[in-house]
Each structure stands twice: as structure tokens, then as C-alpha cells.
Amino acid sequence: MTMDEIEIALDGTANIFEATGLINIRNCLSTIAATRLKTVPLRRHFGTEWEWVDKPLQYAMAKYRADLIDAIDKWEPRVRIVSISFRTDNIAAMSGKLVPIIRFKLREGVVL
Numbered sequence: 001m002t003m004d005e006i007e008i009a010l011d012g013t014a015n016i017f018e019a020t021g022l023i024n025i026r027n028c029l030s031t032i033a034a035t036r037l038k039t040v041p042l043r044r045h046f047g048t049e050w051e052w053v054d055k056p057l058q059y060a061m062a063k064y065r066a067d068l069i070d071a072i073d074k075w076e077p078r079v080r081i082v083s084i085s086f087r088t089d090n091i092a093a094m095s096g097k098l099v100p101i102i103r104f105k106l107r108e109g110v111v112l
Helices: 021-034 057-075 090-094
Strands: 005-009 079-086 100-106
Touching: 005 021, 021 057, 057 079, 057 100
Parallel strands: none
Antiparallel strands: 005 100, 079 100
16 A cells, blocks of 8 residues: 555444545445445436345455446546455454455545
8 A cells, every 4th residue: 555545444334424534535435335226316326236245255245346446436536446355354254244445546636
């Protein structure tokens, strides 16, 4: 990871009140990741596909990663994705959760 890269785990926690700067970006990324396509009225293309749910882990991670990259590129213009990995702890695995860890850079001109 370089100095200008930022890493955020999308673990389902959010601070929605008066979020600014990096916290606002984290909230937006979390919302994109947690929203299923076709569930937002008047924004049917917002969110990610959830066809990876209940699939083998390697397939699920690859599909979710690809869907997140597409959705974030489309809906969050302030960031450029560098990589997406997943938390690999026993608690997340046993509860069936994929916790994405997003590494990104701010696009040119974006100031926090």
C-alpha cells in the first residue's frame, strides 16, 4: 500500500450523522455494497448483484469483487479502486459473511 492509498473494511458499521470527508466516502461505499440491485425505486441500477450469495467461497469472492468494482466505478466518482480483498477471520467465515476490504485512491481534484 502506498502513502496515497486508503483502505476501508466494509463491515456493516456506519456513521450516518454529519458524516464528512473520509467517513462520508466510507458510508457511500458501504451503501453501495449493501444494496441489492433493483431494490431502490427510481434507481433500479444502484447497488450490486447478489447472485454470489450461497455459492462456493472462491466463486463468491470473485463475483462480489467484480460487482463491487463495477458499482463503485459507476456510483462513487470520488474514488478509484486499487484492489478489493476480503477479511479472512474465523468469525466472519463461520457466520457466512464476506467482509470486503476496499483499497482506493482519491481521484484527482477530490479534497477531504
